[in-house]
Amino acid sequence: MTMPADLRTAVLPAPRPDRPLLKVCGLKYPANVAAVATLPVDMLGFIFAPKSPRYAPTALDAAQLRTLPIAKVGVFVDEKPAVVRRTALHFGLTAVQLHGQETPEECAELAAAGLPVLKAIGVGEVLNLEQLAAYAPHCAYFVFDTAGPAAGGNGVSFDWELLRGYSLPTPYLLAGGLGPANAAALRHLQLPGLAGFDVNSRVEQAPGLKDTGLLQSFIGELRG
Numbered sequence: 001m002t003m004p005a006d007l008r009t010a011v012l013p014a015p016r017p018d019r020p021l022l023k024v025c026g027l028k029y030p031a032n033v034a035a036v037a038t039l040p041v042d043m044l045g046f047i048f049a050p051k052s053p054r055y056a057p058t059a060l061d062a063a064q065l066r067t068l069p070i071a072k073v074g075v076f077v078d079e080k081p082a083v084v085r086r087t088a089l090h091f092g093l094t095a096v097q098l099h100g101q102e103t104p105e106e107c108a109e110l111a112a113a114g115l116p117v118l119k120a121i122g123v124g125e126v127l128n129l130e131q132l133a134a135y136a137p138h139c140a141y142f143v144f145d146t147a148g149p150a151a152g153g154n155g156v157s158f159d160w161e162l163l164r165g166y167s168l169p170t171p172y173l174l175a176g177g178l179g180p181a182n183a184a185a186l187r188h189l190q191l192p193g194l195a196g197f198d199v200n201s202r203v204e205q206a207p208g209l210k211d212t213g214l215l216q217s218f219i220g221e222l223r224g
């Protein structure tokens with residue numbers, strides 16, 4: 001099942017030379033989705049992992065998402081590719097973020113079906129870049145997130161210097177505990193391959209409910 005082009009309401013943004021991309025992840029309430037979509041952000045993320053407190057499908061409005069003219073990224077954890085494709089079609093997702101132990105072959109299968117893949121990589125005290133090479137040809141972006149007790153949304157940052165030696169051609173979003181507390185550091189952060197930032201639990205009032213005021217001040221501080 002290939003994603004029909006006419007059901008896609010947005011394309012996944014490419015890295016920009018003038019500023020870092022910003023993805024706001026973990027949305028679920030339609031009014032909050034609409035409010036965040038008016039901010040100068042590049043991608044919205046929706047969690048389709050049942051164990052997450054940000055699990056979105058029961059609250060989301062599929063018709064709203066299908067027509068929202070912004071890139072929409074569905075986040076899945078070790079989900080069957082057929083289910084990922086069906087969900088993407090139903091909600092009009094632009095791309096999928098695979099946040100579990102998915103293989104390069106699974107990434108390749110979804111990319112071949114017309115769904116750009118963001119592969120999340122949990123980073124601990126070391127980062128094995130050699131293991132990532134097999135994913136690189138099939139992924140639009142990597143998402144480097146802190147390894148932790150939950151698959152994602154742990155709200156904790158890792159040592160970004162681990163990415164200083166990054167040399168793969170795939171750009172990446174930095175994730176893990178990003179928000180107002182580290183906006184100033186992010187503003188000056190320069191790392192090879194860094195395309196932008198992914199914010200989630202540090203910019204919300206409650207799981208799945210983003211704080212638009214906090215986001216506005218974060219964006220202001222990030223972009224100056």
Ligand SMILES: O=C(O)c1ccccc1N[C@@H]1O[C@H](COP(=O)(O)O)[C@@H](O)[C@H]1O
Pocket residue numbers: 025026045047049052053054075076077099143145151152153154155156175176177178198199200201202
């Ligand atoms: O947010 C979740 O609940 C979640 C659940 C399962 C997979 C991924 C999830 N979120 C992703 O986690 C990172 C970092 O989030 P945080 O800033 O540390 O809260 C982010 O990429 C989300 O996409």
